[in-house]
Amino acid sequence: MERSTAGIADSLRQLEDGSSLGGRANGVFSRHVGYGSDQLHWLYGHLRSVSTLADAAWQVEDPEMGHALLRLTGPRLESAMFGSMLLATWLDFLRLADIVLRECPAYSTERLFMDMHRVQQLIEPTLWALASQDPEKVEAAATEMPELMGKLTREFGSIRDGARIAMENSGRIMAAAQLVEMLTLASALRMSLPRLPPAVPASLGVGLVMGSGGVMAGSQIVVSAEWVEMIRRLVQAGVLSLPAISAAVRIHGGQVMMAQANGDLPKGVRDALGESPEVRGMRVTDGAGAGMSKAPKHHVLPKEFRAWFEQRGFRGDMDIDKFCVRLEQAHHQAIHGGGNWRLGRTWPNEWNRMLMEALGEAEVEAGRQLTRNEILNIVAARMKRYDIPMKFIQGGRG
Template sequence: MGRPPGAGAEGTWESALAAHLAFRGAVLDVAGSTRRLSGELSRLGESHWGIAGKAAGLFVPHVEYGQSQLRWIDDELAAATRLAHAAAEVEDPDMQLALLRLAGPRLEAAMMGSMLLAVWFDFLNLTDATLSRHLYSVETLYVKMERWQKMLEPSMSALASLEPEQVESAAEDMPALVGHLTREFASLLDTIHKGAKVLETALVLKESMEALTMLSALRFSLPAMRPALPATLGVGLMVGPNGVMMGTRIVVSAEWVEMMRQLVRAGVLSLPAVSAAVRIQAGHVMMAQGHGDLPRGVRDALGDAPEVRAMRVTGKSGAGMAEPPRHHVMPNEFREWFEKRGFTGKMRIDWFCVTLQQPHHQAIHGGGNWKLGRKWRGEWNQMIMKALRDAEVGAGRMLTQNEILKIVAGYMKLYDIPMNFVRCRGK
């Protein structure tokens, strides 16, 4: 991201750069998890002696469910990456931050979705090991898997919707959900152990569980089991500097906290989602706590201050007030013109909307007098399309996405339109 000529807002530029680097790091972190999950799910799908081979593939739909969730998570990561690339090429730092904020719900949903998917994989992996060694009733285990999937589905659907309110609500509920699933996981292990008839069977289970690669928060959150049990999945937790929780590996490292802090302060990720991720990875003790009960050191490290919490706009105009309408920055009536210049799919113009109070909306479409409407020469739709077409004439070619965004950013500032993009509803 080259420094824009004559940039005067040094602080804004540095903030955009820091947010961009943090965003890239967070995407890479989630992508690493999804790559591992993809490989493990493929392995389970080919497990002829275990989950994929029992009762003519009775459990295969559960593996396929995990694979279907992985697809939308990967799609959103790819879309977030494209927006990050676009942000890197835009010269205006405010537009850079706006594009990163637009990508924020995608990253947030993918991050939380990958954590839930990792938990689901742990259940699949345990099921595979159990079935392959005939350690539990197939019918009973199938009923349990069906119930656990139904527990996951509402949160997964909310995350996949990409609606910021639904994503944040799902994130706030996730620690309690993962905590409950953790107890279910531990209970199943205990039941299997108690049902073991001979020592050899228990030893087989012990070897099976020790061989499992626990990818999710469960490896950090399972309570330590008593020595008599065939497997010990619990790990010790310690509190590091500033109250940051650490497990077998440093889950909430100083680098991770700084990365999240940059994204929270820039309004790219919401504090509730980041706090939920901390609590889930820090262990079952914290999973039962409310979103405001993080250790003070963690909250301070993340930047939990009133001004930070206020950065993520909920879209409500006030208590008891209806949400203000959303409006296309790139005029909807010229959709085809923008599609020819690359604004399709995850980059379609429906993602570049803003919420405006009615007086402001009337002003930009009527020069302060809504009755003038489209007759006013400075009306937004006419003005922005004229500016874009004039730029194309001057360039002698079609404008690129980034060139269009640069022009749009300039006029948004001129018209005092907040550079905080949201998706138009129903699009």
């Protein structure tokens, strides 16, 4: 993913160059190139976060805490995966604009500028949601991506055909045919684009099958057995959601799969990911259907001691707001000593009091500040004792 993102960055820099798209039509398309470059900041940030959390997961001793930290990478991984996919598509449109401006003077600059503005408005809400780091917004954006990619494919085809017709009307028939071929080959969307008349529209496969040599293949997608195994493990570990992976397969599968209605997962996706209980129990659904309850969020690392934790390494991607869990109201009140938090603090086993005393005693015994991993190991043991699930979600400050 980092390599593909770096490739997109290089292509954007080339288009931004004065001799390419950035310098054409008096620079009016520079803002569109700049918009793509701006998205790289949060994409790289998400990839750095994934690396930081993954490193922490491998270093912590408690295996359940390690898995919990690894699950925190899920929304960021999904954001980066779909964000890079959408940014690559935006790059397709920038290349399209570059070729049309260079090779098709019959297609007006004003019309092309409005085309690009319309496409940007289509992708902007999804990119904003993916950049938000809100798991529910990321999940919703991911599951809606196939429909969006279908719209973008049609937009690309419409601009391509408009340029062809404009050249044909100006009497440049052969040049029009060459232009269409050039535009189609320049696009990562070319596998989904319908063929030009008089050929019939492409008939795309809707399923994937495991072929010889351990390769899963369909009419528009080839995925290695290693990729399938990696995705299966990440889904079963709770790092990636199956609805998001299903959406990614639909997108790569072409128009028919992108248009497929939500509901049961495509058979090819189920075949690829196996018949485990995790897979059998999942459907393509919205956040509520996926089990995202609205139960209270509990800060496992007490908020009133934020500065204490920050001094011991809980900053940035490991901020204490990352270590929240959903608890039923009764469970939440029980670990805090009842509904009145002031009275609850007088109970020696109240979560915040108990945890900070345990951490304080551990520091006295060690004769130094605890490391972040040492704190996480102590926290993990106490979470098991209090039946607190190690399924962390993003919390809020305050």
